[in-house]
């Protein structure tokens with residue numbers, strides 16, 4: 469089979485997100501409708517923090533595999549965006565502030581032994597995927613970011629509207645991501661579309677994106693199951 473054209477390939481990748489991205493998950497739908505209890509919201513922030521903590525690690529695995537210096541120079545900004553550097557607190561610290569806004573201490577957030585088993589399983593699978601797979605597939609697994617800006621914009625609006633007990637300053641993480649994400653998305657698309665030259669490589673990238681949709685979906689499944697009863 470022939471490889472898809474660049475346009476067809478990108479359209480195919482986007483069609484996967486339209487069907488399988490976690491904006492469709494019932495937990496996210498309830499978040500946007502204002503239906504989450506405080507315990508559910510707090511449970512999400514606490515468990516999603518494990519994902520946040522692991523993003524720079526999986527990006528570091530990918531960094532070691534990227535063949536070109538220019539791409540490594542661009543990729544390394546993803547690690548700094550989360551870990552921060554002098555004068556820039558970074559995304560992990562912003563998530564700690566979100567934790568504070570929903571009543572979670574720094575100690576509770578960093579106590580990763582209490583992360584839900586399903587969340588740990590999903591996030592660890594993502595890190596392992598990025599450690600083990602060839603760089604093209606590992607990079608492609610981040611393509612869920614293509615669909616994040618729409619979700620994040622809605623999240624900022626709907627959380628401010630429906631959850632007045634959360635101080636708006638706690639949402640700074642999401643506002644910062646909206647500024648940072650376009651450069652990440654441009655780089656991801658460039659790397660994947662220019663380097664997946666064969667049908668087999670394109671299919672492997674599509675499967676990586678599907679796998680990542682499953683990671684995000686499973687994370688929310690675990691949170692939904694654990695906290696729904698306590699509400």
Ligand SMILES: O=C(O)c1cc(C(=O)O)c2c(n1)C(=O)C(=O)c1cc(C(=O)O)[nH]c1-2
Pocket residue numbers: 523609610611612613614615616619620645684
């Ligand atoms: O809140 C979200 O819905 C959401 C989703 C995703 C995503 O689609 O993977 C990311 C983020 N946020 C995010 O903030 C982020 O920094 C990020 C990095 C990555 C990645 O896989 O490299 N995904 C995401």
